Amino acid sequence: MKVPFYEATREYALYKAEFDKAIADVIASGGFILGKQVQDFEEAVCKYTGAKYAAGVANGSDALVIASDILDFKNGVEILTPVFTFFASTSCIARLGGKPVFCDIDEDTYCMDMRDAENRITGKTKGILPVHLFLQTVDMNQCMKLAEKYHLAVLEDAAEAFGMRTLYKGEHKHAGLIGDFGVFSFFPTKTLGGYGDGGMIVTNNEELYQKAKSYRVHGSTVRYHHDYIGYNSRLDTLQAAILQVKLSYIDTAIQKRAKHAAQYRELLKDIAGIKLPVIQYENKEVNYVFCIQAEKRDGLEACLKEKGIGVSIYYPVPLHLQKCFEYLGYKKGDFLAAERLCGMVLALPMFPELTEDEVSFVCESIKEFYKK
Numbered sequence: 001m002k003v004p005f006y007e008a009t010r011e012y013a014l015y016k017a018e019f020d021k022a023i024a025d026v027i028a029s030g031g032f033i034l035g036k037q038v039q040d041f042e043e044a045v046c047k048y049t050g051a052k053y054a055a056g057v058a059n060g061s062d063a064l065v066i067a068s069d070i071l072d073f074k075n076g077v078e079i080l081t082p083v084f085t086f087f088a089s090t091s092c093i094a095r096l097g098g099k100p101v102f103c104d105i106d107e108d109t110y111c112m113d114m115r116d117a118e119n120r121i122t123g124k125t126k127g128i129l130p131v132h133l134f135l136q137t138v139d140m141n142q143c144m145k146l147a148e149k150y151h152l153a154v155l156e157d158a159a160e161a162f163g164m165r166t167l168y169k170g171e172h173k174h175a176g177l178i179g180d181f182g183v184f185s186f187f188p189t190k191t192l193g194g195y196g197d198g199g200m201i202v203t204n205n206e207e208l209y210q211k212a213k214s215y216r217v218h219g220s221t222v223r224y225h226h227d228y229i230g231y232n233s234r235l236d237t238l239q240a241a242i243l244q245v246k247l248s249y250i251d252t253a254i255q256k257r258a259k260h261a262a263q264y265r266e267l268l269k270d271i272a273g274i275k276l277p278v279i280q281y282e283n284k285e286v287n288y289v290f291c292i293q294a295e296k297r298d299g300l301e302a303c304l305k306e307k308g309i310g311v312s313i314y315y316p317v318p319l320h321l322q323k324c325f326e327y328l329g330y331k332k333g334d335f336l337a338a339e340r341l342c343g344m345v346l347a348l349p350m351f352p353e354l355t356e357d358e359v360s361f362v363c364e365s366i367k368e369f370y371k372k
């Protein structure tokens with residue numbers, strides 16, 4: 001048996017007629033740039049997440065850059081952000097001339113450590129960019145307490161967090177909708193993923209939304225009149241149409257992921273070399289990625305790959321040790337939790353159409369490895 005890490009074609013086969021029609025309708029309409037389907041999808045995302053406003057953009061990385069630009073994460077201001085995340089969470093600050101100030105993470109939950117963040121606040125700190133990683137949101141209660149106490153703007157990187165919710169002020173709020181801006185990525189592997197790149201900026205603040213909408217079309221609100229030096233970054237109409245079909249099945253997809261996660265947890269719970277992720281009590285998880293912490297990780301990775309099981313290392317190198325961030329002056333040993341995790345973390349196959357037999361095979365293979 002071979003088990004792919006991720007496989008898009010199984011879902012396509014399930015809903016083929018709907019996907020084909022959605023795509024054909026866009027082509028027949030000719031509305032390729034910001035066509036009707038983009039607006040329909042933005043409205044559907046608002047309805048699903050509870051956002052007041054949503055602006056579709058080309059990808060999650062652009063969404064982060066545009067939101068950082070609007071929030072003035074630039075010109076040397078310091079922005080607190082986790083050191084263990086995907087590169088784009090930090091490059092958005094750095095490319096605009098802001099200074100990323102890395103914070104360590106909690107090893108059990110993979111979430112940004114807000115106490116560490118508070119210790120790094122200086123007179124130049126202007127914002128905080130928390131990242132909701134893998135399967136749950138960071139502690140947004142703590143994050144917003146810091147934001148209020150130190151007057152910080154908050155940009156939530158919810159690229160991986162579609163469907164995740166957290167208890168905030170007595171209510172379960174969708175990831176990305178507590179701070180000033182939130183961003184989603186619709187990269188194909190994401191919980192809500194397209195058939196190409198896509199992204200979205202969400203907010204409950206009308207002024208910020210109007211700016212985001214303008215920034216995605218070269219900073220203009222009236223064609224050929226430019227209020228800002230913006231970007232060319234629009235959600236493709238074809239992707240919006242495809243994503244609309246996927247959104248209609250999102251709860252089923254999330255449930256299927258939860259079932260696989262439960263099976264992994266059950267079958268792996270007694271293996272001594274493995275640590276399973278811990279969910280913060282107030283979070284409604286979504287299993288976008290199922291990561292374990294594994295002793296002898298590299299050996300296990302090689303063994304699983306040899307058996308035809310797709311695995312991935314998210315992330316092998318923490319951001320403070322990336323070559324391009326040498327100028328920030330960090331060194332090995334500065335973020336012990338993140339550095340340790342980079343040597344142990346391993347993502348197992350996770351997508352809705354995975355079968356029970358496939359998950360069992362992955363777990364049996366892991367057990368065998370540790371028996372040797």
Ligand SMILES: Cc1ncc(COP(=O)(O)O)c(C=O)c1O
Pocket residue numbers: 059060061062085086088089131157159160184185186187197198199
């Ligand atoms: C945490 C995080 N931030 C940002 C991004 C960037 O999104 P995209 O790939 O759509 O540019 C991703 C996804 O790849 C991500 O996982």
